[in-house]
Amino acid sequence: MPCAPASWPVSPELSVAPLAPLVSERLCGDLQQPISALTWSANGEFLAIASAGGELLLLDFLAGCEELLRGDRDSSLDVVGFSSDGQLLMAAGQDGELLLWELGDTGVRPLAMDPIPLGGGWIDAAAWQPGGLLLAVAAGRELRLWDGAARQWREPSLPLPGTIQALAWSADGVQLAASCHGELVLWQPCLSTPVDPPLRNPIASAGLTLAFSGPGHHLACGMLDRSLLVWPQGCHGQPWQFSGFPAKVRQLAWSEQPGRLAPLLASAAAEAVILWTQVKQGPKAWQPEPLLWHEKRVNALAFAPGSTLLASASSDGSVALWDGKGRMLQPLEGQGCGFNALAWRPDGRHLAAGDANGRWWLWPVAVPAREQQSQRAGAGFRAQL
Amino acid sequence: MAFSSPVPAAERLPVTVLTGYLGAGKTTLLNRILTHEHGLKVAVIVNEFGEVGIDNQLVVDADEEIFEMNNGCICCTVRGDLIRIIGNLMKRRDRFDHLVIETTGLADPAPVIQTFFVDEDLRDELRLDAVVTLVDLKHVEQHWEAEEVQEQLAFADVLVLNKADLVSDADRAAIERRVRAINPVARLITSENADVPMQELLGVEAFELERALSLDPGFLVDEHAHEHDDAVGSVALVEKRPMDLEKLGCWLSDLVAERGPDLFRIKGIIQLQAEARRYLFQSVHMLLDGDFDRAWKPGERRRTELVIIGRDLDADALRAGFLACVA
Numbered sequence: 001m002p003c004a005p006a007s008w009p010v011s012p013e014l015s016v017a018p019l020a021p022l023v024s025e026r027l028c029g030d031l032q033q034p035i036s037a038l039t040w041s042a043n044g045e046f047l048a049i050a051s052a053g054g055e056l057l058l059l060d061f062l063a064g065c066e067e068l069l070r071g072d073r074d075s076s077l078d079v080v081g082f083s084s085d086g087q088l089l090m091a092a093g094q095d096g097e098l099l100l101w102e103l104g105d106t107g108v109r110p111l112a113m114d115p116i117p118l119g120g121g122w123i124d125a126a127a128w129q130p131g132g133l134l135l136a137v138a139a140g141r142e143l144r145l146w147d148g149a150a151r152q153w154r155e156p157s158l159p160l161p162g163t164i165q166a167l168a169w170s171a172d173g174v175q176l177a178a179s180c181h182g183e184l185v186l187w188q189p190c191l192s193t194p195v196d197p198p199l200r201n202p203i204a205s206a207g208l209t210l211a212f213s214g215p216g217h218h219l220a221c222g223m224l225d226r227s228l229l230v231w232p233q234g235c236h237g238q239p240w241q242f243s244g245f246p247a248k249v250r251q252l253a254w255s256e257q258p259g260r261l262a263p264l265l266a267s268a269a270a271e272a273v274i275l276w277t278q279v280k281q282g283p284k285a286w287q288p289e290p291l292l293w294h295e296k297r298v299n300a301l302a303f304a305p306g307s308t309l310l311a312s313a314s315s316d317g318s319v320a321l322w323d324g325k326g327r328m329l330q331p332l333e334g335q336g337c338g339f340n341a342l343a344w345r346p347d348g349r350h351l352a353a354g355d356a357n358g359r360w361w362l363w364p365v366a367v368p369a370r371e372q373q374s375q376r377a378g379a380g381f382r383a384q385l
Numbered sequence: 386m387a388f389s390s391p392v393p394a395a396e397r398l399p400v401t402v403l404t405g406y407l408g409a410g411k412t413t414l415l416n417r418i419l420t421h422e423h424g425l426k427v428a429v430i431v432n433e434f435g436e437v438g439i440d441n442q443l444v445v446d447a448d449e450e451i452f453e454m455n456n457g458c459i460c461c462t463v464r465g466d467l468i469r470i471i472g473n474l475m476k477r478r479d480r481f482d483h484l485v486i487e488t489t490g491l492a493d494p495a496p497v498i499q500t501f502f503v504d505e506d507l508r509d510e511l512r513l514d515a516v517v518t519l520v521d522l523k524h525v526e527q528h529w530e531a532e533e534v535q536e537q538l539a540f541a542d543v544l545v546l547n548k549a550d551l552v553s554d555a556d557r558a559a560i561e562r563r564v565r566a567i568n569p570v571a572r573l574i575t576s577e578n579a580d581v582p583m584q585e586l587l588g589v590e591a592f593e594l595e596r597a598l599s600l601d602p603g604f605l606v607d608e609h610a611h612e613h614d615d616a617v618g619s620v621a622l623v624e625k626r627p628m629d630l631e632k633l634g635c636w637l638s639d640l641v642a643e644r645g646p647d648l649f650r651i652k653g654i655i656q657l658q659a660e661a662r663r664y665l666f667q668s669v670h671m672l673l674d675g676d677f678d679r680a681w682k683p684g685e686r687r688r689t690e691l692v693i694i695g696r697d698l699d700a701d702a703l704r705a706g707f708l709a710c711v712a
Contacts, residue, residue, distance in 0.1 A: 052473075165469065224452070247505045
């Protein structure tokens with residue numbers, strides 16, 4: 001299938017007329033190997049795409065050019081991320097090394113730093129601190145912090161009793177959560193006065209995925225034992241436990257739009273996506289809305305920034321767009337192979353996806369007004385383009 | 386819990402699990418697998434990093450991290466590191482045709498095996514081809530009492546009796562008898578320096594029901610319980626009268642529910658009342674799998690053959706339970 005000509009979306013599209021399809025045109029391109037991860041810089045100027053063959057492609061939308069930072073080398077990259085100030089790009093994977101690039105202005109070739117071996121085996125979880133320069137890396141059973149300002153590791157690292165399966169920062173960059181089999185740890189590594197030791201919560205199984213809600217600081221943890229844990233605001237007290245999922249809960253996403261009690265939470269287990277709404281306090285507080293459409297495993301979930309518009313990507317070869325009530329708005333078809341990864345541009349108007357044949361896709365999306373956030377102070381972050 | 390996948394076997398990636406006590410020759414065999422011109426691209430997951438002397442990008446290091454799925458019962462343990470690493474590896478499936486997993490010499494093979502049947506992703510994307518256990522003919526008697534040695538023998542589909550050049554024929558035969566007492570159904574291969582024909586190791590399909598019992602069609606000469614001193618042993622049950630599937634199913638389900646942790650493998654061909662087809666059955670701890678197979682052939686000796694490999698087996702009680710299932 002031929003790709004649309006490369007007309008890079010430098011500025012957000014004009015809003016389209018009501019009833020028009022959300023998605024009208026697209027861009028795409030190909031890597032050699034299945035796409036494993038993709039991510040946008042905070043200003044939406046750069047999109048980094050990693051593959052299971054170790055390729056790393058950087059798209060520069062302002063300059064309208066692309067740079068292959070690493071070629072196919074038969075060793076997977078599985079996690080990629082931009083620092084919040086947009087100055088550093090991180091990638092890691094099968095080699096167990098942390099790869100870093102210094103990014104200059106748009107149009108300037110990024111400068112590769114020396115790879116940092118970590119000796120903890122395959123790295124598939126790492127995340128930059130929102131609003132800061134700390135990079136949290138899951139190196140086997142050690143949660144390590146690399147300080148992007150000092151360009152060195154910050155000591156001490158935090159040991160966990162098992163291999164770290166997932167990690168996540170709270171939106172304010174204060175709380176860092178990591179999970180392994182049997183434990184979920186909450187850490188506040190940036191507080192200058194160490195008030196509390198890391199809070200270690202025992203969990204019954206392995207926490208496979210973690211997600212903090214925006215300002216509310218709920219924490220959700222998808223579990224191997226087909227359950228989902230949600231800690232209330234501030235992560236204090238006992239979590240709600242949702243069970244009865246058809247499979248392990250592998251993907252989670254919170255909407256940035258505040259809800260009455262909590263933002264919308266989306267979970268994916270096998271082919272089933274469930275939208276969760278908190279309707280009251282106390283037990284049985286959450287109401288599930290199953291979004292049943294995908295025919296195979298759902299591999300990625302993402303709410304559009306500041307919106308209740310949800311995108312889900314599946315091995316069935318489709319990406320689906322849903323509204324905040326769980327209604328399907330539009331399915332996006334690829335080239336028949338499964339989709340592995342999704343990432344919304346911070347402007348909320350472009351959705352990037354990567355598939356199992358190595359093709360990346362970029363769709364312009366006109367988010368319906370009813371899914372957009374009402375104007376209010378301090379709500380979500382928006383890219384300034 | 387059934388352990389078959391809805392995805393056809395041919396679409397799933399074959400996996401060989403390589404076990405064996407310390408010094409049995411696993412690394413030598415791995416290097417042979419990686420360098421042999423068998424036409425397969427093999428990915429290997431090793432546990433003692435650096436031991437494999439082959440510069441191969443598809444050698445991946447893993448630590449043996451056991452996940453207890455349910456109350457710490459051995460039947461519900463899986464290898465968490467395998468779920469994570471194979472999940473990552475499967476994105477690059479076009480780069481290899483076969484996966485070999487080496488366990489450390491002190492590992493119980495059960496969690497590895499169970500991982501491939503319990504985990505939803507692995508179950509649908511991979512199929513366990515065979516458990517291959519290397520036996521050090523020269524030293525195995527010294528470690529015979531080690532629990533790991535007996536478990537590795539008990540779970541094997543293929544037993545490689547290695548270092549045959551270092552022992553006399555009489556010693557080899559004695560060990561063979563001891564090994565057979567624990568595991569009468571595995572295929573036995575004798576080797577020197579882990580030099581084993583690749584077709585005996587890869588593509589064995591021992592966990593496919595129709596192949597599970599075809600390794601050695603005459604494996605049961607007669608009904609017998611091996612007399613020996615070891616805690617781990619086997620009981621073979623044979624019956625000419627047809628069985629009742631419902632009764633047999635209840636008995637086996639109750640048996641694994643009650644004794645699951647002590648029951649390593651069960652394999653059987655069942656002759657059913659008023660049924661032209663053979664019924665095949667196998668289990669790993671508490672995981673059960675059974676299905677109808679081809680019709681009995683004319684002139685074929687119709688009978689039920691069931692082999693139970695486990696710890697502290699009460700042969701009389703097992704036989705009584707088995708005979709109660711006669712239709």
